[in-house]
Amino acid sequence: MNLCAFREEAVQLKDIIQSLEIDGVKGDLNLQITGLTSDSKKVSAGYLFVCLKGSRFDGHDFLNEAKEKGIKACLVEREVELQEGVTIIKVKDTMEAVGSLAANFYGYPSSKLKMIGVTGTNGKTTVTYLVEAILQKAGFKVGRISTINYHLEDEEIPAPVFTTPPAIEFQKILARMVTKGISHVIMEVSSHALATSRVKGCHFEVAIFTNFSQDHLDFHHTLEDYLSAKIKLFESFQGPDSTAIINIDDPASETIISRTKANILTYGLSPQADLTAEEIRLSLKGTSFKVQGEEMELNLIGRHNVYNALASIGVGLVLGIEMGIIREALKGVNSITGRLEFIRMGQDFDVIIDYAHTPDALRSVIKTLREVAKGRITVVFGCGGDRDRSKRPLMGKAAASLSDYLIITSDNPRSEDPLEIIREIEAGLSEGSICPYSIIPDRKEAIRQAINLARRDDTILVAGRGHESFQIIKEEKIPFDDRKVASFWLEEKGYHGSSEGR
Template structure:
């Protein structure tokens, strides 16, 4: 392939050689460079790709794409310089794979909470009308019924474009993908033709990366500036901003505010959520298998996007009803003793508050909350989540999430600061398995145990190792023969 053609539309300076050179492949990981390949030097947070130029040359690279001038490169090797190689990598990848996103409907879902559930609600609707759906997200990537492992919420641009091409080659018609704020800020999704973008909500998260909520909001807003059509939750404080950023047609959703697509008569029970969806003067009864007011917003977002794609409303309602729920999202495990556990991915203040409020709508006894906070992430939310847990639960067990490189005891102490501001009785148990066992042991008939933070995850990350750990498995083991 000709490098000059692949770089069409990308501004660069020629430091050495010529862009009119044939390359066999391109990589941003020097270990994967092939003979006659292009090495794209990415300036990362942990290391600088420019340091690995010697390795790339050893492996046979004939061209380098850099972010600054470099020295001691042999004659015969092309050196090109761009201002931002992340942007260049994204556009280069899109060119290399033949602009695959333009050949399918691509729906991007962004927001702090609700992205995964919204994507699967959309899949249920689109499956129903005979579409072949691709999913890109936190839990998994999926091509129709084939499940692929997901390394991160939104893959790096090269892998993302390769996945799009594979999806198109396997006859996918619609791709529903979670779009993280990191992927927007780091240009992983540049070059993608988004047909519809959905905004769920914006609450505190990822401040370890974005530093301020304004930066976080601005990153999310980038999606709507490039999507052809947008679905915006106007009940959220950031909804007006996202609407301002939108370049195309906007369909608004809401429950409390005036919106194009709304819901009334919300009824939450342990078995799910019922409500009436209102669209263009007509009322459509909907039943979701996931309890919670937050589920209504997810459903409205998915429904709004499908309306913009031309799906009949009757099919949308049937698709929403058919969705069985998502792994690790308010997933219920019941016991013969009359108590039940709910496992949820809630790992932000707003997420924890939502699931606790939902559980309080149907709990008949005591609400026992088992939760913690991840290490090496935004520390300011720890006492906030502790206070939310103490305010809304009848008993709190503060435990480990993914400590990563931090001292687990210290993380628990940070959360404890917030719990102490309430009158809620609590205890700290560092070992998550022991914490779940303690909650099950103390639960009585009518009680609900909320196990929050990890949801679908099947691992736990420590400073020196990563172990298998699954909240659903653990609570089932703890219930033992009483598990239904």
């Protein structure tokens, strides 16, 4: 679906800005505004242009370009000079204001939807898919916003770079969901989105906290700031009409619980959790466990997916869905793209693609495989460029602690030198590691080498990129899908069938 083609109704300017704290206005507020954008390239006649100041560009610098394309109004945070004909609304912080502005323009769509948000370092995408399955099984029309894509009942929009869409696009998507008759929305709420107020103007009925560990310190700078961003989702709850579903086994849970006014439902594997799993059985074919005496079966593997399932079960119970419906829904989820996804072409060893790109996620995934794998575990991974450098040696250390063999390669180097990134990863392996490894900067060649080295019952984990379909090198996006590359090399070795029986 082309979201840009979604028809927008004109709204009077004074109605759009009614909930904003305004520092000053120059011009007419009785104008009809036909659209919103913060991208000067997307401006159309009659639009309101929002001047956002980012790390690389300042929207105020593109204001004259936007005026030439016919904007009627602009939202600014510093004094600007424009000729007559454009109304100027000045606020203290346009990033803080744009969420409410967009919600006003699109008629507060979240008030017409049951909004369920998921935040945490790892597990968000899987939880959104599991919750979506539960809600659909219960008969609801469901929308999902996740890292992989945005799902609007029977339509899909490829997700851009952002886990959570920018504020204007986000409210536009919610408005589109309302017009399609969707009743429930399950979405990932990233720390970036919370820190930059992308979801301001949105009321959540349920929020899930999955876990907390190091990531995104290139943006947040400290773990304290990173956690504070996550907590904003739970601080937004003002009363008992909302529920926070919290992983009580995570050390950050106590802080989050102390900072919210919502009802609390805890989950985890510890006895004090409100919702816990018993009799857990793990294998390469799936996972089973009991919750409140009910037998649950997952086609997903690993103890971390027990946590993801418990969070999803919690949502179902909070919304009054019967446990039998929840059980059938979870059983029906066969796989999630790029999340412990098996590439099966008849080979007698396993090739698995996973998005694990943090030290904790990589450690958890390899530990999962260690619990169920019969043979050796080879891990192919790298780290992204222009991102948190401090986690690179931690990723190396995490991978080396549980693997039999490592191949360190390139991920998305962006503007950085891939070899320098690899050297920083390698520093973590020198800390007492006895795990043998090789360095193959070419990711395609690294995957080929891993497959060539595999023996019967071995497991190859290709980690870090999961569902991603391109590799970012300098300013160029090059088509590259770990799943397709692994399939190509397996086919080159003569494998063409399916190994569903493995």
